[in-house]
Amino acid sequence: xxxxGLTLAIIGAVxxxxxxxxxxxxxxxxxGEAAAGVVSVDPSKFSKVLILQLLPGTQGLYGLLIAIxxxxxxxxxxxxxxxxxxxxxxxxxxxSLPIAVVGYFSAxxxxxxxxxxxxxxxxxxxxxxxxxxxxxxxxxYAILALLVSILLIYNIAI
Amino acid sequence: MxxxxxxxxxxxxxxxxxxxxxxxxxxxxxAQSRAEINSLVMAKKGEENISTEAVxxxxxxxxxxxxxxxxxxxxxxxHNLKASLKAMISGKxxxxxxxxPTNLNLHHLTEKEYDSxxxxxxxxAYEAYDLIVGTSDGQLVDSFIDSEALLAIQKSxxxxxxxxxxxxxxxxxxxxxxxxxxxxxxxxxxxSFLERAICGSSELDKESxxxxxxxxxxxxLNFLExxxxxxxxxxxxxxxxxFEKWCDDAIMELAETARMKSFGTEPLIAYYIATxxxxxxxxxxxxxxxxxxxxxxxxxxxxxxxV
Numbered sequence: 001x002x003x004x005g006l007t008l009a010i011i012g013a014v015x016x017x018x019x020x021x022x023x024x025x026x027x028x029x030x031x032g033e034a035a036a037g038v039v040s041v042d043p044s045k046f047s048k049v050l051i052l053q054l055l056p057g058t059q060g061l062y063g064l065l066i067a068i069x070x071x072x073x074x075x076x077x078x079x080x081x082x083x084x085x086x087x088x089x090x091x092x093x094x095x096s097l098p099i100a101v102v103g104y105f106s107a108x109x110x111x112x113x114x115x116x117x118x119x120x121x122x123x124x125x126x127x128x129x130x131x132x133x134x135x136x137x138x139x140x141y142a143i144l145a146l147l148v149s150i151l152l153i154y155n156i157a158i
Numbered sequence: 159m160x161x162x163x164x165x166x167x168x169x170x171x172x173x174x175x176x177x178x179x180x181x182x183x184x185x186x187x188x189a190q191s192r193a194e195i196n197s198l199v200m201a202k203k204g205e206e207n208i209s210t211e212a213v214x215x216x217x218x219x220x221x222x223x224x225x226x227x228x229x230x231x232x233x234x235x236x237h238n239l240k241a242s243l244k245a246m247i248s249g250k251x252x253x254x255x256x257x258x259p260t261n262l263n264l265h266h267l268t269e270k271e272y273d274s275x276x277x278x279x280x281x282x283a284y285e286a287y288d289l290i291v292g293t294s295d296g297q298l299v300d301s302f303i304d305s306e307a308l309l310a311i312q313k314s315x316x317x318x319x320x321x322x323x324x325x326x327x328x329x330x331x332x333x334x335x336x337x338x339x340x341x342x343x344x345x346x347x348x349x350s351f352l353e354r355a356i357c358g359s360s361e362l363d364k365e366s367x368x369x370x371x372x373x374x375x376x377x378x379l380n381f382l383e384x385x386x387x388x389x390x391x392x393x394x395x396x397x398x399x400x401f402e403k404w405c406d407d408a409i410m411e412l413a414e415t416a417r418m419k420s421f422g423t424e425p426l427i428a429y430y431i432a433t434x435x436x437x438x439x440x441x442x443x444x445x446x447x448x449x450x451x452x453x454x455x456x457x458x459x460x461x462x463x464x465v
Contacts, residue, residue: 033168034167034168036165036168037167037168037169037172037220038168038169038172040169045172112161115420115421118168118420119167119168122168122171122174122175123172123174123175
């Protein structure tokens with residue numbers, strides 16, 4: 001059994017969950033700070049700013065999804081880990097990178113956009129939806145990265 | 159790119175909703191009595207008019223580690239130094255001349271414990287004390303302290319301020335220097351006085367201002383006409399009140415550049431500037447009402463608003 005191939009694939013799963021999760025945690029925290037600032041002055045805006053705070057949390061979920069799919073594909077979750085070559089292990093590692101890297105940066109970017117959206121909600125709560133849409137636009141790139149990671153994971157021959 | 163003070167900036171944006179708008183000001187200008195003004199302000203703000211001291215405490219609580227914010231209070235700190243020296247000369251208690259908010263422990267000023275003052279004002283306090291004791295020239299000491307205040311603002315904004323604060327310091331200095339130079343020119347002040355009274359800045363250097371101030375006021379105005387402050391010079395020639403308004407509006411225009419930012423100290427500084435302008439507008443309206451000024455006169459004295 002080539003343990004290096006399997007190790008590389010598992011590192012891929014870890015990267016997907018780790019970086020996308022860190023990005024989301026930082027971004028949700030940042031938006032939470034801003035949201036708390038608004039709520040401290042006007043508690044009635046809690047529900048509106050909460051939606052904005054949730055938006056950058058999705059990248060962390062995408063990272064988790066890719067990690068589970070990858071672990072499932074290589075048989076780690078089922079208890080019978082596949083015998084992977086080093087090249088296959090590297091391919092699985094590469095497959096995790098789109099969501100790991102794009103997930104991290106898109107979460108941070110979305111967090112900043114959501115903080116700006118919190119500013120809109122603070123001053124013009126009736127335009128809250130515009131702030132949500134603008135922040136949600138960043139999600140596109142996380143979804144594209146998720147798609148690429150899924151396609152790669154399911155199309156690497158074992 | 160900084161993401162500091164997201165919490166403070168968001169809170170300040172929510173508080174901006176309680177700032178007076180032009181519609182509010184128009185209602186206040188048309189008010190028939192002091193009581194009506196008070197009730198209109200209460201209707202907008204939901205409570206008694208909040209003082210700049212309360213606003214300062216609020217933004218300072220949100221960003222307690224920001225040294226940049228403290229620069230905003232240097233003007234008050236140096237004013238309090240002047241008040242303590244004047245009170246000493248006149249033999250009156252200084253407390254009622256102090257203005258707040260301030261960075262200083264006012265007890266140190268009252269008791270002349272200058273060693274306990276912050277670095278930016280300590281030497282000025284010693285020098286001003288020696289100057290007032292030595293010359294008894296209140297005007298000279300006032301001008302000296304004002305100039306030192308601007309210098310302290312410039313130095314601190316260079317040391318730990320951002321671009322916004324540096325521009326603010328520059329604008330404050332230019333406006334104060336133009337006003338001082340014009341007055342000194344009219345009063346035919348000596349060069350030694352001007353050297354203490356004018357601070358100087360990168361846009362209007364000290365030597366040139368002093369040189370022009372030693373001549374007739376027209377010479378100074380001609381010099382300013384060739385600078386980027388020609389509009390200010392024209393207004394100064396027409397009316398000192400219009401010049402003051404120009405200065406306040408220029409600072410507000412600078413503050414407006416921070417309104418769209420979501421992080422950093424700029425929106426906090428801008429909000430404080432906005433509340434100062436609002437308080438000034440309310441004072442103008444109240445005083446003008448008391449003296450029976452007409453609507454047009456009050457309107458033309460109104461400062462630019464942040465919202």
